[in-house]
Amino acid sequence: xxxxxxxxxxxxxxxxxxxxxxxxxxxxxxxxxxxxxxxxxxxxxxxxxxxxxxxxxxxxxxxxxxxxxxxxxxxxxxxxxxxxxxxxxxxxxxxxxxxxxxxxxxxxxxxxxxxxxxxxxxxxxxxxxxxxxxxxxxxxxxxxxxxxxxxxxxxxxxxxxxxxxxxxxxxxxxxxxxxxxxxxxxxxxxxxxxxxxxxxxxxxxxxxxxxxxxxxxxxxxxxxxxxxxxxxxxxxxxxxxxxxxxxxxxxxxxxxxxxxxxxxxxxxxxx
Numbered sequence: 102x103x104x105x106x107x108x109x110x111x112x113x114x115x116x117x118x119x120x121x122x123x124x125x126x127x128x129x130x131x132x133x134x135x136x137x138x139x140x141x142x143x144x145x146x147x148x149x150x151x152x153x154x155x156x157x158x159x160x161x162x163x164x165x166x167x168x169x170x171x172x173x174x175x176x177x178x179x180x181x182x183x184x185x186x187x188x189x190x191x192x193x194x195x196x197x198x199x200x201x202x203x204x205x206x207x208x209x210x211x212x213x214x215x216x217x218x219x220x221x222x223x224x225x226x227x228x229x230x231x232x233x234x235x236x237x238x239x240x241x242x243x244x245x246x247x248x249x250x251x252x253x254x255x256x257x258x259x260x261x262x263x264x265x266x267x268x269x270x271x272x273x274x275x276x277x278x279x280x281x282x283x284x285x286x287x288x289x290x291x292x293x294x295x296x297x298x299x300x301x302x303x304x305x306x307x308x309x310x311x312x313x314x315x316x317x318x319x320x321x322x323x324x325x326x327x328x329x330x331x332x333x334x335x336x337x338x339x340x341x342x343x344x345x346x347x348x349x350x351x352x353x354x355x356x357x358x359x360x361x362x363x364x365x366x367x368x369x370x371x372x
Contacts, residue, residue, distance in 0.1 A: 110168045112319075115153040118266040127179055127323055128367050129172060130154070153276045154320035158312060160282040169315050176322055179366045183330060186362050190337050193220050219364040226357045227341070260356050264331050271328045277320045279313040287313035291321070330366070334359050 112130045120132040158165050193216070216224065278288040286309045289299040297317075301310065338358045342350035 109159060110165065110172065111155075111157040112172065113155045113157070115155065116266070116270070119152075119263070119270075122263050127176065127326055129175060129319075130323060151274045151276060152270050153278060154316075154323070155278045155280060156312075156316035156319070157280040157283060162281075162308060162312075165312065169312070169319075173315075173319060176319065176326065180326060180329075182366045182368070183326075183333060183362065186333060186365055187337060189220065189365065190223075190341070190358070190361070193224065194341070219361050219368075222364070223357055223361045226360075227354075260334075260359055264335075267327045267331055271324050275320075275324070277313075277317045279309070279316045281309065281312075289313070289317050291317075330362060334362055337362075 113133050114126060114130040115133045115135060117134045119126070120134040123132060125131055274293055275291045276288055277291060279286055284302075286302045286305050287299060289297055291297060299313075301313075334355065338351055338354040341354040341358065
C-alpha cells in the first residue's frame, strides 16, 4: 500500500457510559470505556468521569490536512442530513393520514408509496405500536396492559440514560487531546463556561499546534451536534406520539425516532 492508503486519523471519545450504549457517534467518533496514560504532565490530574475526546494522527502528516478536511466535511454533511429529518417525518405522517380511510393511521401500501429504508423501518415499527392500541385497551381491564410496553420502556430507558450523559458532556467539563502516532502533543481542558486551558508538549511545532486547534474545533462541533440530535429526537417523538394516541406513545416513539435519525445521518456521512 502507498502512503496515502496507510494515512489514517483515529477519533475516539473515552466515556464509560456512552461506550456501553453505542460503539460510534456521528459516524466519526469511536467510543471507548477508558483512555491509556497520557504522555506528558498537565500539572493537574484529569477529573474523574470527564469525557476525553482524542484525535490520533499518523506520523506522516503529509496527508493529514486532506483527512481532517474530509472529517470536517462529514460533520457538516451530517448536520445537513439532520436538517432534512423533520421534513421527511412530516411527509411520512402526511402519507399515513392518506390511508386513514383504511382504519389504520400507519397503514400505507408501500407499492403505492415507495419509501426509503429509514422510512420503511420507522413505518413498520409504528404500525406494530399502533396495532398494540386495541390490545392495550383490552389488556388494561385484566391488569396486564403495562407489560405490553416493556420493550418500548427498555429502549426508552437506554435512550434516556444516553440523553442524560450527552447533556452532561455538552454542559460540563471535557478534555480534548491530540496525539501523533500515539504520543500526546497537546491537550485542552474545556470548562463548563466555555473557557479553555491548553498544555503543549515541549518542542511542539506550529503544524502540530494547528492540528490540535482543528481537532478541538471538531470535538466541540461534535458536542453541539449531539445536543441538536437529542433535541430533534424529542421534538419529533412528541409529534409522532399524537398519532399513536395511547398511553406510552411518547415512550415508544423516542427510540424509533432516534434510530431513524441515526440512519439518515450515517447515510449522509457515508456519501
